[in-house]
Amino acid sequence: MTKELTHFNEQGRAHMVDVSDKQITQRTATAYARITMLPETLTRIREGKMAKGDVLGVAQVAGIMAAKKTSDIIPMCHPLPLTKVDIRFEERPEENALDIYGTCRVTGVTGVEMEALTAVSVSALTVYDMCKAIDKGMVISNICLLEKTGGKSGDYRRGNI
Amino acid sequence: MTKELTHFNEQGRAHMVDVSDKQITQRTATAYARITMLPETLTRIREGKMAKGDVLGVAQVAGIMAAKKTSDIIPMCHPLPLTKVDIRFEERPEENALDIYGTCRVTGVTGVEMEALTAVSVSALTVYDMCKAIDKGMVISNICLLEKTGGKSGDYRRGNI
Amino acid sequence: MTKELTHFNEQGRAHMVDVSDKQITQRTATAYARITMLPETLTRIREGKMAKGDVLGVAQVAGIMAAKKTSDIIPMCHPLPLTKVDIRFEERPEENALDIYGTCRVTGVTGVEMEALTAVSVSALTVYDMCKAIDKGMVISNICLLEKTGGKSGDYRRGNI
Amino acid sequence: MTKELTHFNEQGRAHMVDVSDKQITQRTATAYARITMLPETLTRIREGKMAKGDVLGVAQVAGIMAAKKTSDIIPMCHPLPLTKVDIRFEERPEENALDIYGTCRVTGVTGVEMEALTAVSVSALTVYDMCKAIDKGMVISNICLLEKTGGKSGDYRRGNI
Amino acid sequence: MTKELTHFNEQGRAHMVDVSDKQITQRTATAYARITMLPETLTRIREGKMAKGDVLGVAQVAGIMAAKKTSDIIPMCHPLPLTKVDIRFEERPEENALDIYGTCRVTGVTGVEMEALTAVSVSALTVYDMCKAIDKGMVISNICLLEKTGGKSGDYRRGNI
Amino acid sequence: MTKELTHFNEQGRAHMVDVSDKQITQRTATAYARITMLPETLTRIREGKMAKGDVLGVAQVAGIMAAKKTSDIIPMCHPLPLTKVDIRFEERPEENALDIYGTCRVTGVTGVEMEALTAVSVSALTVYDMCKAIDKGMVISNICLLEKTGGKSGDYRRGNI
Numbered sequence: 001m002t003k004e005l006t007h008f009n010e011q012g013r014a015h016m017v018d019v020s021d022k023q024i025t026q027r028t029a030t031a032y033a034r035i036t037m038l039p040e041t042l043t044r045i046r047e048g049k050m051a052k053g054d055v056l057g058v059a060q061v062a063g064i065m066a067a068k069k070t071s072d073i074i075p076m077c078h079p080l081p082l083t084k085v086d087i088r089f090e091e092r093p094e095e096n097a098l099d100i101y102g103t104c105r106v107t108g109v110t111g112v113e114m115e116a117l118t119a120v121s122v123s124a125l126t127v128y129d130m131c132k133a134i135d136k137g138m139v140i141s142n143i144c145l146l147e148k149t150g151g152k153s154g155d156y157r158r159g160n161i
Numbered sequence: 162m163t164k165e166l167t168h169f170n171e172q173g174r175a176h177m178v179d180v181s182d183k184q185i186t187q188r189t190a191t192a193y194a195r196i197t198m199l200p201e202t203l204t205r206i207r208e209g210k211m212a213k214g215d216v217l218g219v220a221q222v223a224g225i226m227a228a229k230k231t232s233d234i235i236p237m238c239h240p241l242p243l244t245k246v247d248i249r250f251e252e253r254p255e256e257n258a259l260d261i262y263g264t265c266r267v268t269g270v271t272g273v274e275m276e277a278l279t280a281v282s283v284s285a286l287t288v289y290d291m292c293k294a295i296d297k298g299m300v301i302s303n304i305c306l307l308e309k310t311g312g313k314s315g316d317y318r319r320g321n322i
Numbered sequence: 323m324t325k326e327l328t329h330f331n332e333q334g335r336a337h338m339v340d341v342s343d344k345q346i347t348q349r350t351a352t353a354y355a356r357i358t359m360l361p362e363t364l365t366r367i368r369e370g371k372m373a374k375g376d377v378l379g380v381a382q383v384a385g386i387m388a389a390k391k392t393s394d395i396i397p398m399c400h401p402l403p404l405t406k407v408d409i410r411f412e413e414r415p416e417e418n419a420l421d422i423y424g425t426c427r428v429t430g431v432t433g434v435e436m437e438a439l440t441a442v443s444v445s446a447l448t449v450y451d452m453c454k455a456i457d458k459g460m461v462i463s464n465i466c467l468l469e470k471t472g473g474k475s476g477d478y479r480r481g482n483i
Numbered sequence: 484m485t486k487e488l489t490h491f492n493e494q495g496r497a498h499m500v501d502v503s504d505k506q507i508t509q510r511t512a513t514a515y516a517r518i519t520m521l522p523e524t525l526t527r528i529r530e531g532k533m534a535k536g537d538v539l540g541v542a543q544v545a546g547i548m549a550a551k552k553t554s555d556i557i558p559m560c561h562p563l564p565l566t567k568v569d570i571r572f573e574e575r576p577e578e579n580a581l582d583i584y585g586t587c588r589v590t591g592v593t594g595v596e597m598e599a600l601t602a603v604s605v606s607a608l609t610v611y612d613m614c615k616a617i618d619k620g621m622v623i624s625n626i627c628l629l630e631k632t633g634g635k636s637g638d639y640r641r642g643n644i
Numbered sequence: 645m646t647k648e649l650t651h652f653n654e655q656g657r658a659h660m661v662d663v664s665d666k667q668i669t670q671r672t673a674t675a676y677a678r679i680t681m682l683p684e685t686l687t688r689i690r691e692g693k694m695a696k697g698d699v700l701g702v703a704q705v706a707g708i709m710a711a712k713k714t715s716d717i718i719p720m721c722h723p724l725p726l727t728k729v730d731i732r733f734e735e736r737p738e739e740n741a742l743d744i745y746g747t748c749r750v751t752g753v754t755g756v757e758m759e760a761l762t763a764v765s766v767s768a769l770t771v772y773d774m775c776k777a778i779d780k781g782m783v784i785s786n787i788c789l790l791e792k793t794g795g796k797s798g799d800y801r802r803g804n805i
Numbered sequence: 806m807t808k809e810l811t812h813f814n815e816q817g818r819a820h821m822v823d824v825s826d827k828q829i830t831q832r833t834a835t836a837y838a839r840i841t842m843l844p845e846t847l848t849r850i851r852e853g854k855m856a857k858g859d860v861l862g863v864a865q866v867a868g869i870m871a872a873k874k875t876s877d878i879i880p881m882c883h884p885l886p887l888t889k890v891d892i893r894f895e896e897r898p899e900e901n902a903l904d905i906y907g908t909c910r911v912t913g914v915t916g917v918e919m920e921a922l923t924a925v926s927v928s929a930l931t932v933y934d935m936c937k938a939i940d941k942g943m944v945i946s947n948i949c950l951l952e953k954t955g956g957k958s959g960d961y962r963r964g965n966i
Binding site for chain 3: 487488489490495497527531537538540541544545548549552555556557558559560596597600601604605607608609611612613614615616617619620621622623624625626627628631639641
């Protein structure tokens with residue numbers, strides 16, 4: 001393996017790597033997270049939009065706002081003028097799970113993997129927060145990068161979740 | 162099931178629930194996250210502290226700072242004057258994994274579950290960011306609450322991870 | 323008039339006034355804002371919760387998160403551990419308007435008027451943002467303090483809006 | 484009316500709309516807000532710059548800093564590298580009012596209406612905060628967009644305030 | 645020397661030290677900074693309040709707002725509900741310098757040294773920013789803690805600046 | 806001297822100066838700070854990386870994150886998409902001092918002097934925070950701009966520290 005960790009300088013200390021000479025291209029990334037819960041909890045979430053309070057509406061806003069904060073949360077991330085953030089939910093009652101997909105886009109010199117991963121993570125944490133009064137045992141799992149496009153290192157597409 | 166989602170008002174819209182009359186007690190929470198990676202990636206992280214750059218040192222600072230930002234990241238979380246944040250790492254080479262434990266404490270009217278969960282999630286995301294140049298396939302999983310103490314709803318201890 | 327502007331020091335420069343010796347009491351404040359718009363815009367907002375996207379759901383989250391950021395936005399405001407934030411909307415089709423009420427509470431040494439005023443202002447700005455593609459002429463007006471309770475200066479209740 | 488609310492995705496949930504393919508042009512927006520107060524309060528503000536503390540100086544800084552925070556405050560706003568923020572005050576003693584004008588500029592893919600509106604709103608809220616010890620009845624009103632230039636939707640100029 | 649660095653856990657990694665069992669007392673800290681400049685620059689600053697723009701007014705607001713952000717800027721600092729922040733300037737024309745004093749106060753479990761030091765540092769940096777068009781050679785020096793009171797470790801008073 | 810303070814508008818109030826028509830060029834700035842301490846304190850810092858806790862590792866992360874927050878901390882600074890932040894430490898045992906160098910880079914319309922100065926200042930403040938339990942008398946000094954390149958005003962190189 002010859003590839004190097006890029007986030008360290010010649011003193012062996014972390015730095016925000018120099019991207020001044022990288023090309024400006026359109027870059028997209030999609031990340032995924034799953035949150036597993038009691039069947040009743042998922043039922044309450046599904047009822048929410050109609051009646052008793054929209055858990056996913058709050059989680060959506062939280063994820064989008066978190067994507068914009070990524071460079072403030074992840075120490076070595078470059079600040080980026082995101083041009084798109086979208087989050088989609090898929091209910092998986094047969095697996096007592098809620099799936100979260102987050103897509104970010106930028107026209108810039110670095111990728112938006114961390115923004116997409118941060119968005120789905122914070123959406124999932126918000127679902128936990130909104131439902132923890134009835135289900136403290138929820139588990140967030142499978143947070144991963146599904147795909148990225150653009151940039152010198154080329155496209156990436158995960159084989160399986 | 163008679164318990165209610167507490168984060169909604171009588172209009173069915175989200176609110177930051179009134180905790181004015183809850184008792185001030187000492188509250189602690191510990192959360193967990195695992196990040197799974199290529200064996201070489203874990204090796205690089207383990208070498209880091211000695212030589213080439215301390216991934217976990219950065220992830221540690223990121224997690225602690227994120228715990229303090231929790232009420233700015235999770236929409237319905239109350240702001241809290243945290244009195245302790247600690248993060249510990251355990252390398253699990255036999256499982257190609259790094260385990261992260263985060264503990265928060267406060268003397269206040271609400272619990273610190275979200276602070277502990279946010280801390281371990283952001284630590285894990287930072288490990289991803291620091292190592293993604295060599296391993297885009299890392300997966301963060303098993304984010305859950307291990308235990309909490311203090312507060313009216315009593316102590317909680319998860320049976321298994 | 324003998325009352326003084328309290329936010330200046332003896333050099334005539336702004337300071338964050340010393341509240342160290344004020345008493346800890348429970349303090350509540352409610353603020354109000356109105357946003358006036360085209361009839362069609364209000365119709366779209368009213369339809370939103372059912373079908374096409376919940377403008378007020380986003381505005382609600384924005385207002386609550388802004389209340390928590392008040393001391394970061396308003397220079398001389400003290401940081402406060404808010405114990406409650408709630409926002410309510412009332413549609414006023416006969417006046418082509420949406421009314422916004424925000425209530426904050428704290429157990430502390432200073433009042434929460436600015437938190438309530440910031441919450442309703444940011445909720446109204448968010449409604450503007452969500453609808454500006456169809457109605458740039460919306461106007462936000464009547465932002466005022468409706469009432470406050472607690473604290474040495476006593477209760478305040480506005481006669482009319 | 485065929486125009487659509489743009490801030491929602493195909494699930495009917497809020498998203499930060501994709502502006503990746505919009506053209507980079509220079510965009511300007513000017514917003515307005517009025518704050519009405521007791522005559523004595525306005526007198527105190529007018530005296531301030533000379534003697535007892537410069538309320539408007541603080542409100543100016545607050546408005547400028549808020550313009551830069553807009554994408555952190557308004558959930559679906561894109562982050563923008565603002566190239567100009569200016570705030571001007573006009574005292575209107577005959578109407579017991581202070582008028583606030585805020586102008587923002589950017590060379591980018593989206594407009595700066597929300598930045599200008601946020602700037603004047605926060606300036607007005609700061610005036611309230613600085614003077615509330617002597618005048619709790621102040622009212623902020625007429626927050627609106629005066630004009631915008633640049634961008635595909637063309638220029639906008641409000642007929643009257 | 646038997647005293648220990650307290651900001652590290654048993655793994656030798658940084659943590660936010662546990663202050664849950666420390667006593668709540670009133671704590672005050674005063675810090676100092678000097679900024680040295682060309683004589684003409686100081687003259688311009690001194691004229692500012694009357695005529696051409698109040699550099700110190702902006703620096704004052706910046707320092708106060710930074711004090712409130714201290715726990716967001718300094719990684720291991722505890723969040724604190726500051727009850728007072730004040731900044732004073734003294735012009736020292738005989739030394740081509742501007743002296744800055746910052747005082748913070750809290751009723752809490754940890755001291756406010758870092759808040760006072762952050763306030764004067766950011767005030768000085770703001771003076772630099774406001775004047776750098778005419779004087780890039782300004783130097784900020786002598787940032788130190790002048791005194792602290794309250795807390796178990798007792799009072800501290802620096803012998804000289 | 807005919808140069809003007811640029812951060813004020815025609816009302817004599819601070820504004821964020823219009824840079825819309827400035828040229829996009831690559832701009833770099835390097836700043837410096839020194840922190841003087843007891844010999845034992847420096848010894849402890851030097852031992853840190855090996856054994857008892859890496860003070861400089863935390864200070865490094867703090868400085869990098871602060872560089873990204875500069876426009877949020879310094880009121881009239883433009884927000885900038887930084888493309889590089891690096892911080893280097895040099896131990897100076899013969900002078901009981903630690904020297905800190907910070908370099909920032911951007912491809913944009915304004916310089917990054919304030920980002921570099923903020924980075925070294927916050928790194929130094931973090932060293933103070935991490936070591937204050939054993940050495941309250943540390944002094945931060947000599948914060949200055951070492952050099953800048955790019956932009957219309959040309960390159961700058963300080964003669965001496």
